[in-house]
Amino acid sequence: MFKKIAIFGVGLIGGSFALALKKAGAVERIVGVGRHSATLERARELGIIDAAATSVADAVSGADLVLIAAPVAQTAAVLASIAPHLQAGTIVTDAGSTKSDVVLAARAALGSKIAQFVPGHPIAGREQNGPDAALADLYVGKKVVLAPLPENTERDVAKVAAAWQQCGALIHRLSAQQHDAIFAAVSHLPHVLAYALVDDIANKPHAADLFQYAASGFRDFTRIAGSSPEMWRDISLANQGALLNELDAYLVQLTRLRGLLAAGDGPAIEAIYSNAQQARHSWISAIEAAEQQNKEGGD
Amino acid sequence: MFKKIAIFGVGLIGGSFALALKKAGAVERIVGVGRHSATLERARELGIIDAAATSVADAVSGADLVLIAAPVAQTAAVLASIAPHLQAGTIVTDAGSTKSDVVLAARAALGSKIAQFVPGHPIAGREQNGPDAALADLYVGKKVVLAPLPENTERDVAKVAAAWQQCGALIHRLSAQQHDAIFAAVSHLPHVLAYALVDDIANKPHAADLFQYAASGFRDFTRIAGSSPEMWRDISLANQGALLNELDAYLVQLTRLRGLLAAGDGPAIEAIYSNAQQARHSWISAIEAAEQQNKEGGD
Numbered sequence: 261m262f263k264k265i266a267i268f269g270v271g272l273i274g275g276s277f278a279l280a281l282k283k284a285g286a287v288e289r290i291v292g293v294g295r296h297s298a299t300l301e302r303a304r305e306l307g308i309i310d311a312a313a314t315s316v317a318d319a320v321s322g323a324d325l326v327l328i329a330a331p332v333a334q335t336a337a338v339l340a341s342i343a344p345h346l347q348a349g350t351i352v353t354d355a356g357s358t359k360s361d362v363v364l365a366a367r368a369a370l371g372s373k374i375a376q377f378v379p380g381h382p383i384a385g386r387e388q389n390g391p392d393a394a395l396a397d398l399y400v401g402k403k404v405v406l407a408p409l410p411e412n413t414e415r416d417v418a419k420v421a422a423a424w425q426q427c428g429a430l431i432h433r434l435s436a437q438q439h440d441a442i443f444a445a446v447s448h449l450p451h452v453l454a455y456a457l458v459d460d461i462a463n464k465p466h467a468a469d470l471f472q473y474a475a476s477g478f479r480d481f482t483r484i485a486g487s488s489p490e491m492w493r494d495i496s497l498a499n500q501g502a503l504l505n506e507l508d509a510y511l512v513q514l515t516r517l518r519g520l521l522a523a524g525d526g527p528a529i530e531a532i533y534s535n536a537q538q539a540r541h542s543w544i545s546a547i548e549a550a551e552q553q554n555k556e557g558g559d
Numbered sequence: 560m561f562k563k564i565a566i567f568g569v570g571l572i573g574g575s576f577a578l579a580l581k582k583a584g585a586v587e588r589i590v591g592v593g594r595h596s597a598t599l600e601r602a603r604e605l606g607i608i609d610a611a612a613t614s615v616a617d618a619v620s621g622a623d624l625v626l627i628a629a630p631v632a633q634t635a636a637v638l639a640s641i642a643p644h645l646q647a648g649t650i651v652t653d654a655g656s657t658k659s660d661v662v663l664a665a666r667a668a669l670g671s672k673i674a675q676f677v678p679g680h681p682i683a684g685r686e687q688n689g690p691d692a693a694l695a696d697l698y699v700g701k702k703v704v705l706a707p708l709p710e711n712t713e714r715d716v717a718k719v720a721a722a723w724q725q726c727g728a729l730i731h732r733l734s735a736q737q738h739d740a741i742f743a744a745v746s747h748l749p750h751v752l753a754y755a756l757v758d759d760i761a762n763k764p765h766a767a768d769l770f771q772y773a774a775s776g777f778r779d780f781t782r783i784a785g786s787s788p789e790m791w792r793d794i795s796l797a798n799q800g801a802l803l804n805e806l807d808a809y810l811v812q813l814t815r816l817r818g819l820l821a822a823g824d825g826p827a828i829e830a831i832y833s834n835a836q837q838a839r840h841s842w843i844s845a846i847e848a849a850e851q852q853n854k855e856g857g858d
Contacts, residue, residue: 383774403772432772445760446773450780452816453752455835460812461744462838471842473702473731474745475682479846480779481749485839489832493825500820507817511810513759517751518806521799526792533788536754539761540784543770547778 262287262423266319266326268338270294270303272386273355274329275394278308280427283396293319294330303391320345325423328354333494335362339369339377346373353380353420357443358498359407359436375411378420379436380404381443382429389488400428401551407436444502449510451492452503454485561586561722565618565625567637569593569602571685572654573628574693577607579726582695592618593629602690619644624722627653632793634661638668638676645672652679652719656742657797658706658735674710677719678735679703680742681728688787699727700850706735743801748809750791751802753784 265281267274270292281287292300292309293316300312313319320326320342328338335356342352352370356362359379366377384402386393404424408417421431434442461470496503520528564580566573569591580586591599591608592615599611612618619625619641627637634655641651651669655661658678665676683701685692703723707716720730733741760769795802819827 383772385775405772442769442772445763445769446777450756450777452820453756453813454780455832456812456816457749457752457809458835458839459831460809462834464744467838470741470744471838471845473682473704473741474842476684477783478745478749479843480782481753482835482839483779484776485832485835486843487836489829489836492832493829496820496828497823497825500823504817504821507813507820510756510759511813511817513755514752514806514810514813517755518803518810521751521795521806522803524796524799526796529795530788530792532758533754533784533791535761536757536781536784537786537788539766539770540757540781543773544778544785546770 261285262324264289264291264323265423266291266293266313266323267309268293268319268326268328269330269334270300270308270394271329271390272388272393272398273382273384274327275303275306275308275391276384276396276398277327277329277355277382277423277427278303279394279396280399281423282307284426286423286426291319291323299391303394306391306394308391308394316341317345320350321347323350325419326350326352328352328356331491331494332356332358332362332498333490336365336369339366343369343371343373346370346376348376350376351416351419352377355380355382356498357381357447357495359405359439361498363407363409363436374409375413376416377409378412378417379407379409380420380424381407381439382424384429397428399424402429403432404429405432405434405439407434407439440499440502441505444499444506448495448499448503449506451484451487452496452507453510454482455489455492458482458485560584561623563588563590563622564722565590565592565612565622566608567592567618567625567627568629568633569599569607569693570628570689571687571692571697572681572683573626574602574605574607574690575683575695575697576626576628576654576681576722576726577602578693578695579698580722581606583725585722585725590618590622598690602693605690605693607690607693615640616644619649620646622649624718625649625651627651627655630790630793631655631657631661631797632789635664635668638665642668642670642672645669645675647675649675650715650718651676652705654679654681655797656680656746656794658704658738659801660797662706662708662735673708674712675715676708677711677716678706678708679719679723680706680738681723683728696727698723701728702731703728704731704733704738706733706738739798739801740804743798743805747794747798747802748805750783750786751795751806752809753781754788754791757781757784 265287278290290309291311291313292303293313294300303309367374382404384398564586577589589608590610590612591602592612593599602608666673681703683697
């Protein structure tokens with residue numbers, strides 16, 4: 261049971277965390293911090309937070325747990341604002357989509373208090389944002405990656421894990437570097453590819469004709485290009501190194517496939533398509549089996 | 560009203576065409592042709608066709624309309640098999656995803672009878688295939704592109720258009736070249752990109768780790784990589800020229816974006832993402848408005 265949790269950013273991610281913990285009866289009091297008083301007021305109306313903090317000092321004082329769920333570009337500033345008020349016994353965690361840069365910022369901001377920071381990343385989202393999009397069951401069956409630091413105590417890591425588990429999430433552990441390499445491949449690169457395709461088409465002189473004939477395959481392929489440009493600019497830059505690695509590997513792959521297409525090499529093209537189809541099929545089957553298991557386990 | 564329609568390939572595309580025309584009361588008799596007698600028998604059981612033709616001559620004889628909805632790789636062979644039996648007054652059309660190559664094959668196969676061939680492409684699909692996947696309303700509100708030849712009479716083109724309109728489809732006209740350039744950009748290229756990404760990930764030594772953390776964005780982005788490898792090998796090769804053009808433009812775009820990422824140029828990256836997001840948003844809004852209009856018009 262948490263006595264007091266402070267949440268920086270009471271939108272989809274922070275708000276859903278709050279609602280889930282309240283639903284689970286796992287927290288006594290939640291205070292919210294944010295740049296917009298209207299958003300905090302809305303979060304209070306929705307029962308996400310019990311009160312808006314009057315200051316960072318007020319928010320952090322006496323908190324068991326602080327969750328930073330503000331836009332990633334603000335993480336360093338939020339950490340710096342917290343640092344002077346951070347008491348022993350308070351654990352800080354975050355929900356950012358990249359981890360190496362957050363760890364760097366946390367070391368710079370928290371200094372000798374770095375052991376109190378347990379980096380995290382819940383793998384959940386919706387197209388909507390803000391407190392009104394928050395859902396008590398957003399994290400049910402979803403993965404939360406924790407990327408503990410060598411300085412963290414197991415007890416603190418376990419406490420952060422327990423909070424997410426109360427939200428229904430499944431805990432995974434990776435190093436910050438592993439995390440960033442993995443998400444560069446399966447999340448950040450696909451976003452770059454989708455944005456690049458839509459921008460490419462939109463800039464052609466006959467863009468209107470092209471969009472007119474785009475169908476459901478295009479719609480699904482480009483869904484992630486509907487995501488927030490600011491957020492994905494920040495993620496792209498925050499994970500620059502790993503993303504460049506993946507992008508370069510993909511450019512090699514695409515250039516190879518271009519060569520096969522130019523050569524009219526049907527069997528080699530089919531081998532690539534077929535390997536992809538089979539890999540995706542196995543992946544979907546594994547997901548569906550896991551979902552089924554979670555459902556049965558939850559009943 | 561059609562007296563007799565012959566359909567080569569009684570799966571999703573051909574079967575849905577048959578069911579829709581029967582539902583509309585627009586045809587007296589439909590005969591099916593295919594390589595597998597079990598499939599034809601199943602189509603007969605499902606009421607898709609009235610009979611399986613005993614030969615191509617039998618199928619084509621006395622038909623008002625012949626639809627070629629067999630896998631695209633068979634189109635040339637089907638056209639060649641039809642040619643000797645093709646009577647004046649019979650119109651032939653097809654449902655292939657590429658058009659320039661089909662026109663070339665039709666000219667070679669039909670020779671002086673080329674005026675009887677009206678190339679077509681219904682923009683509709685499902686993940687399932689075969690006669691059991693056929694739906695009477697598959698084409699309702701969907702686009703069908705006709706790519707008439709200079710030799711076609713307006714009356715014949717109008718007849719093919721009327722058949723698709725009876726299925727509920729909206730008729731568009733493009734030249735074969737326009738068609739192939741457009742679909743290279745909005746359909747064929749996205750398939751290549753999705754196959755390439757999944758194959759790239761599947762071939763990495765830590766593929767299992769990567770797939771484990773892939774989430775809903777990846778799932779939608781790669782849905783089209785679940786499509787038939789044989790079919791997409793054939794489409795890629797059939798539309799090789801236009802697809803290479805689009806792939807090259809995309810490689811230029813991606814290389815430029817790579818440069819911006821390496822330079823850490825946040826504003827330029829955000830401009831691309833933002834342009835893509837806005838273009839996609841406008842496109843989705845236009846689709847939804849059109850769907851709404853179709854719905855109201857259909858009530």
